[in-house]
Amino acid sequence: MTAPHRRQVTGFSNPLVKYLRSLRDKKHRRRERRFLAEGLRLLTDARECGVLPETLVMATDRDPHPLLTALEDAVHVAGGDIVEMEPAVLSKVTGKDNPQSVAGVFAEFDTRLATLDRAKAPIWLVAQALRDPGNLGTMLRTGDAVGAGGLILIDDCADPFSVEAVRASMGAIFTQAVATARWDEFIAWLRQGDGQLVAASLCDATDYRQAPYAAPCFLLVGNESQGLPQAYEDACDLRVTMPMLGRADSLNAAVAGAVLAYEALAALRPGS
Amino acid sequence: MTAPHRRQVTGFSNPLVKYLRSLRDKKHRRRERRFLAEGLRLLTDARECGVLPETLVMATDRDPHPLLTALEDAVHVAGGDIVEMEPAVLSKVTGKDNPQSVAGVFAEFDTRLATLDRAKAPIWLVAQALRDPGNLGTMLRTGDAVGAGGLILIDDCADPFSVEAVRASMGAIFTQAVATARWDEFIAWLRQGDGQLVAASLCDATDYRQAPYAAPCFLLVGNESQGLPQAYEDACDLRVTMPMLGRADSLNAAVAGAVLAYEALAALRPGS
Numbered sequence: 330m331t332a333p334h335r336r337q338v339t340g341f342s343n344p345l346v347k348y349l350r351s352l353r354d355k356k357h358r359r360r361e362r363r364f365l366a367e368g369l370r371l372l373t374d375a376r377e378c379g380v381l382p383e384t385l386v387m388a389t390d391r392d393p394h395p396l397l398t399a400l401e402d403a404v405h406v407a408g409g410d411i412v413e414m415e416p417a418v419l420s421k422v423t424g425k426d427n428p429q430s431v432a433g434v435f436a437e438f439d440t441r442l443a444t445l446d447r448a449k450a451p452i453w454l455v456a457q458a459l460r461d462p463g464n465l466g467t468m469l470r471t472g473d474a475v476g477a478g479g480l481i482l483i484d485d486c487a488d489p490f491s492v493e494a495v496r497a498s499m500g501a502i503f504t505q506a507v508a509t510a511r512w513d514e515f516i517a518w519l520r521q522g523d524g525q526l527v528a529a530s531l532c533d534a535t536d537y538r539q540a541p542y543a544a545p546c547f548l549l550v551g552n553e554s555q556g557l558p559q560a561y562e563d564a565c566d567l568r569v570t571m572p573m574l575g576r577a578d579s580l581n582a583a584v585a586g587a588v589l590a591y592e593a594l595a596a597l598r599p600g601s
Numbered sequence: 602m603t604a605p606h607r608r609q610v611t612g613f614s615n616p617l618v619k620y621l622r623s624l625r626d627k628k629h630r631r632r633e634r635r636f637l638a639e640g641l642r643l644l645t646d647a648r649e650c651g652v653l654p655e656t657l658v659m660a661t662d663r664d665p666h667p668l669l670t671a672l673e674d675a676v677h678v679a680g681g682d683i684v685e686m687e688p689a690v691l692s693k694v695t696g697k698d699n700p701q702s703v704a705g706v707f708a709e710f711d712t713r714l715a716t717l718d719r720a721k722a723p724i725w726l727v728a729q730a731l732r733d734p735g736n737l738g739t740m741l742r743t744g745d746a747v748g749a750g751g752l753i754l755i756d757d758c759a760d761p762f763s764v765e766a767v768r769a770s771m772g773a774i775f776t777q778a779v780a781t782a783r784w785d786e787f788i789a790w791l792r793q794g795d796g797q798l799v800a801a802s803l804c805d806a807t808d809y810r811q812a813p814y815a816a817p818c819f820l821l822v823g824n825e826s827q828g829l830p831q832a833y834e835d836a837c838d839l840r841v842t843m844p845m846l847g848r849a850d851s852l853n854a855a856v857a858g859a860v861l862a863y864e865a866l867a868a869l870r871p872g873s
Binding site: 374377378463467470471472473474475476497499500501504538571572573574575576577579580581583584587588591592594595 | 646649650735739742743744745746747748769771772773776810843844845846847848849851852853855856859860863864866867
């Protein structure tokens with residue numbers, strides 16, 4: 330194997346630097362259909378899932394690491410672009426004072442519902458109008474942990490390809506399928522096959538510990554401040570509720586999804 | 602009752618404005634032993650828990666609301682300071698472009714372990730080196746939901762009185778006790794009385810669904826990136842683990858705490 334060729338990029342006004350910075354912005358991500366992921370751990374997760382960055386960016390002051398060598402070799406073999414830049418320039422790209430010393434540009438995944446194979450997993454997470462990218466990433470991470478097939482984003486959600494969501498997913502953006510859809514599209518797709526739609530409800534509903542979960546089980550949580558619209562709850566096969574013993578009437582959306590997902594996992598895989 | 606007197610505060614350089622802004626900063630909060638909470642909902646939660654702000658700040662362009670009237674009356678009766686300022690000035694205080702139209706300055710609570718009454722609740726949450734204020738607030742919110750007594754913060758954690766933590770707690774900062782302690786102080790206090798210390802462990806440990814939880818049950822989660830130090834796990838009465846079926850080896854700290862807390866709740870209060 331020939332040694333990887335590393336392009337040197339200097340200066341804040343270099344077009345590549347501008348391009349990379351622009352990917353922090355949803356509008357530009359949408360247009361380019363590309364997203365940024367930062368850090369050796371995240372990029373190694375991607376590589377181990379068979380996903381490589383089109384462009385690998387490394388700081389000139391990076392420490393050597395066998396995983397970084399493996400990553401660079403893999404990108405080189407795949408014909409990707411390998412770029413070195415000064416830490417100060419990379420800071421501009423990542424928008425942080427103490428940037429990771431490595432980042433990558435990835436092609437966005439296909440997020441159409443039609444790409445999902447519902448028979449692939451017993452649990453799927455569904456979020457409606459989830460606005461916080463940290464919550465979104467946390468749901469991806471939880472989905473990975475419970476062996477979910479993926480996360481379906483309904484209505485106007487945070488962008489799963491934002492740097493914050495990718496970071497909070499702790500690599501699960503590369504293992505979990507992600508689909509985006511309007512509610513009516515989702516319901517039409519769901520009802521074309523097997524699938525139990527379960528709402529995390531704030532109303533009087535079935536105790537989440539006693540509910541008859543059935544695979545493939547689609548666990549739906551609502552917007553952080555509004556919860557689920559009533560019409561959406563009405564369309565569900567099952568509405569479940571968790572004890573709320575204090576003053577608050579709801580849980581954090583990612584927490585509600587996780588408590589429900591672990592309960593469904595225990596019910597659907599009693600041995601796990 | 603006499604009508605509340607509203608002081609008008611104008612200009613960004615007013616000493617009160619500077620004081621309020623300084624409370625966004627941990628160093629100043631520590632010195633003043635005061636913290637900021639924003640929004641009518643949060644301040645109403647506080648009032649209903651019997652906690653009133655020393656200073657109530659309202660935007661001049663606020664919409665009238667019966668809950669705001671109730672809040673203002675209560676602060677007036679208690680002898681608190683009531684201040685009106687232009688939205689642009691309040692923006693400077695809250696650090697946001699679209700600020701809430703009401704904010705309050707509260708005295709920090711006593712966070713010594715000695716203030717906790719462990720017999721008061723079957724579940725207590727304990728976090729070690731929890732760095733993210735959002736996670737901290739989320740744990741307070743979860744604690745409220747499961748009827749926990751409070752959150753004990755071990756070692757160097759995020760500040761529970763930061764605006765971000767207070768906001769993420771969704772009012773639970775006013776219902777949950779908060780204590781801060783070094784690990785050795787905490788263990789010494791814990792062993793003075795009843796209490797089962799349970800670690801959310803990443804190691805081979807008891808299945809969290811099969812564990813013999815006993816009240817008062819102290820559920821310990823570790824730092825976001827490092828997990829718990831081995832010595833801390835060794836000092837626990839029980840180490841429990843959750844299924845991790847995917848690539849990731851851990852859950853978000855607030856998620857792990859919540860899944861564990863709901864499991865302990867089900868075990869300790871079978872009827873709930």
